[in-house]
Amino acid sequence: MTAAFSLHDVTLGYDRHPAVHHLTGSFATGSLTAVVGPNGSGKTTLLKGLTGHLAPLDGRLERNGLRQSDIAYLPQQAEIDRSFPISVMDTVLLGHWRAIGLFGAVTRAQRRQAEEALLAVGLDGFGRRPIASLSAGQFQRVLFARMLLQDCPVILLDEPFTSIDARTSADLLRVVVGWHGEGRTIIAVLHDLDQVRENFPDTLVIAREPVAWGATADVLRAEYLFQARQMAEGWDDGAEVCRRGVA
Amino acid sequence: MDPYAALIQPFVEFGFMRRALVACLALSVGSGPVGVLLVLRRMSLVGDALSHAVLPGAALGFMVAGLSLVVMSLGGFIAGLVVAILSGLVARVTPQREDASFAAFYLISLALGVLIVSTHGSNIDLMHILFGTILAVDDASLLLVVSIATLTLLALAVIGRGLIVECFDPGFLRAVGGHGAVVHFVFLTLVVMNLVAGFHALGTLMAVGLMMLPAVAARFWAGEVAPLVAASSAIAFASGYAGLLLSYHAALPSGPAIILVAGGVYVVSVVAGPRGGLWARFMPRRHLEA
Amino acid sequence: MRRLIGISRAAEETRFGRAVSPLGGGVAAQFIWAVPIAALLWVAAAWAMGWLS
Incomplete structure (x- = not known):
């Protein structure tokens, strides 16, 4: 299977502070993936990295043949x-x-x-x-x-259904599922876990680094979600230089 | 006094009044849309900053070549552009926002301008640069002002879509690779050009008046972009016409007269404008059926 | 007043109305309003400078 995006140990962030680090994996062409995680866990930053508007601080992000448009x-x-x-x-x-x-x-x-x-x-x-x-x-x-x-062919959605009435989000979810049926690659940041379980085959749980990534049923489990909440700590001005992957 | 003598005769009889009137028309046509776009982009004060930034260039031009139209315009244009570019650069490569960097650079520029004028010119020159003399617009100045208005219209026709999208949804323009930075820079160039045109007629201090007052007044009368531009240009020209007559009959300085009329239109708009004006707010009409 | 609004609505549905909408028409369509206004401006300037008499 081909991948729309391949990530090799990618770190994304602002001003040397990583918002997401050491992310490795790929979004398959035609996949429908939900990205979930606590607030401040780097979900939006990940999408910005995928669009190409934020260059990775580290690692390699391949957009296999995809143009900006x-x-x-x-x-x-x-x-x-x-x-x-x-x-x-x-x-x-x-x-x-x-x-x-x-x-x-x-x-x-x-x-x-x-x-x-x-x-x-x-x-x-x-x-x-x-x-x-x-x-x-x-x-x-x-x-x-x-x-x-x-x-x-690729659609990235950042919290498309947040603060929107139930009927609208149901209607728009149908549009998203329709796009999936047409073979487009879709990555959506979401909060409603029931919605994810029902409609999204794949899920990535992140909390400033990947917690779990794979089939939704395997990934959306209590232990991972708990772990994600534990890991989402704030910005640390005195953070040490990250040595992972160097030595 | 009969209406003809009061309202039309001065323009038929005197060449300087005619040229002043057409200069006002050209300023309205060029500055109208530019002002509306500044307001929509929440950059109202950037126009103000750039108008002050023009001063040292015009003063330097005056120092080099005396009261030369071309040299002073070119100097003012370059000075305004330098401030726009430096402010834009600082905003792009540092976390500072554009309004802050604009404030810093225009103040530097203004101080330089005042320094140059006060050490090298007489008070009369300073008055000319600061307040302009629309009644002294000669053929060459008029041609310059009309050329700038023409260039503005054509440039806006070309980049209009980019400008509108860049201010409504800049993220989208970036995502589709729409050259937002180029569009933004072309627009700033137009702002500076129109301020240079205005400075010949109204002086650097008040050039921005005919750009911003009609634009902010128009927001009380129209909603969409095209009607806003039309309303803004119409208000600007009406202010120019009425201000010229006022200055002619009452022997007042023309620049302040024009801007004060525009200010009056603004106050009337705040009170009586159908879109959010005070009158509409406190005397609501019955709601529609659908 | 209502009639006036009706007329402007109708104008907007026509080809010209679409052309002057800031996003519907292309650059060529924008010139439909820009060029005539510029031309009028030059006529006015010629009048002011006495070239017409």
Whole structure:
């Protein structure tokens, strides 16, 4: 089986302080993996490393033949200015970026695709609404519609269902499962363990270093989760230089 | 006085009034969209900082070549650009945020400018650089201001999408490899260019007035980007027209007159603007059916 | 007022309306508004400098 991402003893972090260290393994092409762990355990940092926006401090991270534009990344909601005066349709149309870039015009067919994407996420007829008028759940649906258009083989989701109503998260989970059915590689940071057990074949438990990685049923066990909680300690200014893997 | 004599005749009769009016039109057309984008990008004070940064360049230009339009403009443009680049660099390679680095560099630049003017120029030159003289806009200045407005319009047409996305969802632009840094830099260049245009008419102190006041006033009237730009440009031009008439009939200095009219429009907008204005807030209309 | 809003809605549905939407149209479409405004500006400048009389 080919891998979308292979990690060899990868350490990711900021300012020499590792947020995740000594991570080895791979995300298989077409896999659907949940990343779980306590707050501050480096889940977001891992996703940023996978997108390529954060270079590893150490180790090797291979993106086997994937280009930047092959990876769709859904950040946590706080990073987007939701008061900005832009319509739902324009936001969704950005998903065509690979085709239109900075300068190209949107064709009639692309506009129709955008309307279909809105229909698929349950926002039919919302195209003209400004995004400022949407609820958090509706806005998350808009971002999913945009990802539908992006049509990327790899999709990274950072807490896609946090602080979103149950119906929306159920609807959007169906979209994610649909992407899995189409053979896309999906990595999602999640909190709801029942949701992970029911829908995600693979799971990575991290707490600033890998705790367990593999089939969800083997990995989501009480001892690993307890261990993860123990390991997620804070930032230590006086931390020693890490010697693991050197000697 | 009949309306024709009050409102139109000065522009028909006097060349300097005509040129001043068209200079205002050009400033409105160029600075309108630039100001709106500054507000949307939460960079309102960056415009202010850059307008002060222009001073030492203009002063140096004056020192070298006297009251030469080209040299002073070029000097101001370069000084503004240097401050923009240095501030951007510091923000990118250190943890300091861009507003802080802008504040630091514009203060350095402003102090340099005042130093140069006070040691090498007379008070009148200082007044000219600080306050501008829109009624003394000659053909060459007018051509410069109109050229800058034209360039601004065309540049915005080209990078408009990048600008909007970079301010609404910078993470997305980064993820799709959309050259956010290039777009940002082109935009800062446009800001400096328009401030240089404004400084000929209104002086370095008030050049930013016709950029920011109409833009912040427009937010009370329009919601989407295109109507915001249209409203901002319209307010800017109306302020220019009314300010020129005010200065003509009441023998007031033209720069402050124009900016004060724009300020008046802003106050009226805060009170009466349909989008979040005080009137709309305290006298709510009945809600719609759907 | 309501009629006015209706008209602007209709305009937005047309080709021109889509073109001037900041994200729908491409660069060519943006020039639909930028070039005429710039041209008008130059006409005004020519008038101010007395080139027209």
